Amino acid sequence: MPASPKKSATKKIRIGIIGSGAMGRHRATELARRPGVKVTAISARNPETGPALARELGLKLIPTWEKLLERDDLDGVVNTTPNHLHGPILRRCLERDFPVLTEYPLTTSEKELAAIAKAAARRKAPILRTTHPGLADSSLRQRRKQFAADGPLLLAHFLRLTPGRGARPDVLFNLRLSGPPPLFFVYHLYPWVALFGGVEWVQAGMAFPGLNTGTTAYERFSASVAAPFKQGALAQWTWAGGIPLPGPEESERLVFEKATYHRHNGDWKRADRKANQTFRMPPAKRSPAPEDLFLADLAEPASSTWREDLAPALWATWIGLAAGKSHGGEGRVPSPSWLPDFNPAPPV
Ligand SMILES: NC(=O)c1ccc[n+]([C@@H]2O[C@H](COP(=O)([O-])OP(=O)(O)OC[C@H]3O[C@@H](n4cnc5c(N)ncnc54)[C@H](OP(=O)(O)O)[C@@H]3O)[C@@H](O)[C@H]2O)c1
Known part of the structure; x- marks a missing residue:
């Protein structure tokens, strides 16, 4: 004790x-x-x-x-x-x-x-x-504030391409040790879950070229996950890793009722029906470690605040796990009732 x-x-x-x-x-x-x-x-x-x-x-x-x-x-x-x-x-x-x-x-x-x-x-x-x-993270708060003026969300799309295989590829690129890519990339799922809440279901597809079925290690992967937020918009995350590129690339698109945001690496654009403009997300303040x-x-x-902060962590982990089940043959996996209610409201 x-x-x-x-x-x-x-x-x-x-x-x-x-x-x-x-x-x-x-x-x-x-x-x-x-x-x-x-x-x-x-x-x-x-x-x-x-x-x-x-x-x-x-x-x-x-x-x-x-x-x-x-x-x-x-x-x-x-x-x-x-x-x-x-x-x-x-x-x-x-x-x-x-x-x-x-x-x-x-x-x-x-x-x-x-x-x-x-x-x-x-x-x-x-x-x-x-x-x-x-949830005290300043960059999440800034985004929530920014997007609230253009909401509600209609579609969210994330793409990450990584040439690297991590510091210990024998551990990371191994299904038994690290879980499927949507699970070890749970930190890409987390921000949208923290912003938009839990999901209705998860459907995923993955490919693992060079997979050793005995050790469950693989050489490279591609993975895509679709999940509708309970708030009503469809999210999709796509990753490929161990692939021919000089460096990592990351982009996201968030389509709201009044505007569409596009981030490529660190650069944001905001478009509405009149214009597509480079946009500076308000700078985040220093958040607690x-x-x-x-x-x-x-x-x-x-x-x-640990209980409030655990809710999106539980949901993000579940999405990563459900992606593995979906790929393993279960198709569309509905979210279970044992997950906590988590449906963050936009700021007023
Ligand atoms: N928060 C972040 O920003 C962040 C960043 C990177 C990684 N992570 C996460 O942090 C975790 C660790 O990542 P890492 O990069 O530090 O990996 P790592 O360098 O492989 O370290 C993991 C450590 O745990 C040890 N270990 C394994 N089994 C153990 C046991 N039974 N008892 C005690 N220690 C044991 C490993 O020992 P061996 O060397 O003998 O295997 C190794 O020293 C992973 O879950 C990773 O996803 C978080």
């Missing part, structure tokens, strides 16, 4: 880190440099990066995440493992009342997502926050 998440004014918040890869190092370093925090435990399995990070933090390495979650001297943990371990770790955190900040997606299994959604909905559930920026949102949750559980 962990310590009470409510921190006294004098005591430091004690954090445990799980994983020692790129994000493990990043989160541990970020947290360790904050004055009110002490990173007090680390568990990792990697024989090189694990001991090295533990040494830098001045800690003894805990061999397994299960052992770390048996400790009772931590106020919260940060889960930075690969995708296939998120679900088991989060379920254990929920069972043991451990506040957790986790890398996304929440899990690679729909059954596990339903269990996580149910456990997190309990009145006394421990804090469960993902590293999505949360996920580490700071989690520390605020721990310091002031009563005013924490």
